[in-house]
Amino acid sequence: MKSNIESFLDLVKERNGHEPEFLQAVEEVAETVIPYIIENDIYYGKNILLRMVEPERVVTFRVCWVDDKGEIRVNRGYRIQMNSAIGPYKGGLRFHPTVNMSILKFLAFEQVFKNSLTTLPMGGGKGGSDFDPKGKSDNEIMRFCHSFMSELFRHIGHNTDVPAGDIGVGAREIGFLFGMYKKISNGFTGVLTGKGMSWGGSLIRPEATGYGTVYFAEKMLETKEDSFKGKDVVISGSGNVAQYAAEKTIQLGGKVLTLSDSSGYIYDEDGIDTEKLAFVMELKNERRGRISEYLETYPNAKFVKGRTPWEVKCDIALPCATQNELNEDDANTLLSNGCICVSEGANMPSTKGAITAFHKAKILFAPGKASNAGGVATSGLEMTQNSLRFNWTREEVDLKLKEIMSNIHDSCTEYGKDENGYIDYVKGANIAGFVKVADAMLAQGIV
Template identity: 55%
Template sequence: MAEIAARLLQTAAKRDPDQKEFLQAVKTVVEGLIPLWEQRPELEEVMARLIEPERIFTFRVAWLDDHGKIQINRGFRVQYNSAIGPYKGGLRFHPSVNLSIIKFLGFDQIFKNSLTTLPMGGGKGGSDFDPKGKSDAEVMRFCQSFMTELFRYIGPNIDIPAGDIGVGAREIGYMYGQYKRLTHAVEGVLTGKGQTWGGSLIRPEATGFGGLYFASEMVAYQKQEIAGKTICVSGFGNVAWGACLKAAQLKAKVITISGPDGYVYDEEGINTPEKIAYLLRLRATCQDIVAPYAEQFPKSQFFPGKKPWERKCDIALPCATQNELDANDAAMLHANGCKFVVELSNMGCTHDALEYCQSHDMIYAPGIACNAGGVAVSGLEMTQNSIRLRWKAEEVDQHLQRIMKDIHKQCVEAMTQFHKPNDYVFGANAAGFLKVATAMIEQGCV
């Protein structure tokens, strides 16, 4: 019922009126679940509990820069829900990080982790620290100070953070080293670790791989094939790199990548080992620009200050950051014949873009389903750490493909049960929420 959705959103807005990203995430879920409220109105109480995090930690991070000056940043960890397992979710280091962003990410993480079928609750954390432009020594000192505050709240059976924007293998390594120094324990408390000390193969590319597996299932559900499809990708980090690599393997063609400086259009496709390897090297320079790709491959074109959504494509994959695709972008995609919008960034589309897609027969799937490949392989890393084994890349990839197929199946089953054909927002949220809600009810007032 719309009344239930309105009450839930009103309560959230009254408590946190200034947290726009968090309120957007809540709005997407509670309004998207109106068909569920019509059949199960008693679950309103469960959702009201779920919207409020179990606990939030905010802490000061003081660190010494290379000039001997003390710098201050703010750290966060939101332990959102542990009904189906220990808290699991990444750490983001970026100047934009605030409590609203961490809460929206943690809230979505609950449903995403639930859909993987792995025993993981939802959490998220990070800091407004910016690794860009910092020396390795400065990043190390920050990470050590950050973990000095965080370590007392996490553990392999309590809360297992991972990487996110601004947190890669380097940052995970520095934090893990400090955790060991403080606890005298060698245990799987972080995921995204280095390959020689507990990390899982294909973790960096897992979100992109998983997104293409999900997109392939969506296309197949419409009785089409992903082979031969043209794809517009935004971003050029690990997610975009993994998407380009897996798209090439599935014989689809990615024609764009983007950065803050604009986007590159490659009509021939970003589909050769040379191009994909260059994309990875380009990101490693930390310059955060894509223009050099067009210089390296002259048949491609660079369009400064523009988004890739003006190009004709079959599938759009937002892979950069939240709210990167708005209603105007969705209208351009629709005008150019795009049929599928598949979020690989967290909340990559604005709410207006979501509504535009759904009202114009574009099949839209939310990040809580499509980009679950990253946390799925993090969960597989946790398993490998627990059993003290290391799987081959092919074995991890097979598990990932199975998980993403199962997520799509859960979405379809929920859409079918509630008569919401092709509404992946409803399907993903309903399937993820019902599993968590059942666990919360069975465990009592938690």
């Protein structure tokens, strides 16, 4: 078995040796899926996983735009169309200076499994640019988005590829992107998700990833006859996902102790309540300020510069910032401080060493492809509403989101539960996601 996994990974490394994030994501999947393939003749000998790790299409393009000083700026744009076996490509656009091919391929590969887990008919894709929205005026961001979409439009469509937002791409950017797509295509279609409510958006979409992360953690806790009530919760990040993970945690009776950004984290021993969270939302969403400014209004809190919040004692940890933010040392610190549950709100925020530590300690651990699937699930619901030319109520969408997260948890349990009752949610998510895509690929032949 080990030799099969190593041979597969050697081949993938030979082709993608300069892409560490992508290789990390593939290795995590291969270690659980290859044994399952070998045990099931229907998949064995078909090179299904090898076909899955190779994108169906990779698009790169130049993005030229003019800044407020009249200078021509040049960025690089991408779209990775990874797998369309079960539906049109679906996945976000990320605008951040760290964006490169490796990061986007890892995100697209994870998206294939995540979208499969939702049970909705969506393939996997990802895209973005090394453009940094921070410090840019609205007009500069509009000019960039219009230039970006003037190339991307030819590769997407509501039955082909439906992008959404991600880091650096919120409601403002989606609006600018959609406006240019509508102008060029001369059609009003559901080609992007995360749209405004007055022009095709869905209620609960901004909240969905954060809410879903907490809903999944809630289901894990239920397996131990436990809940969020009275629990100390540490959250990383302070953007969309972290904000709504905090909101849902508060609603379920948990006490949120931290939020963070790239400059460091805040620790509020009294807890970040609804009023304080509203301040953070205004600070980050409207003023686009730093999390350290929290102390100007709430001086009893502490700001720890240049560090992540995993050193804070807690019961539940929700990493909601970015990839590889929680390493093995962080995991051991969380465990020694009594953490019993980790639910990933970001994509692959835990390193391989951290995941190994969590599994060894047999705590509740949910990988992002399962626990943060709420965002893309609600994007799928937005696509449905666009097709119907109809909007569901907030309560209806939230109920559907909660049901989807519950179903994902059940799928992970089905494939991840061992004979002793321990649930390996990583194994469960990987195999459950693989099976649906693999069955579709086998049915469609070698294409």
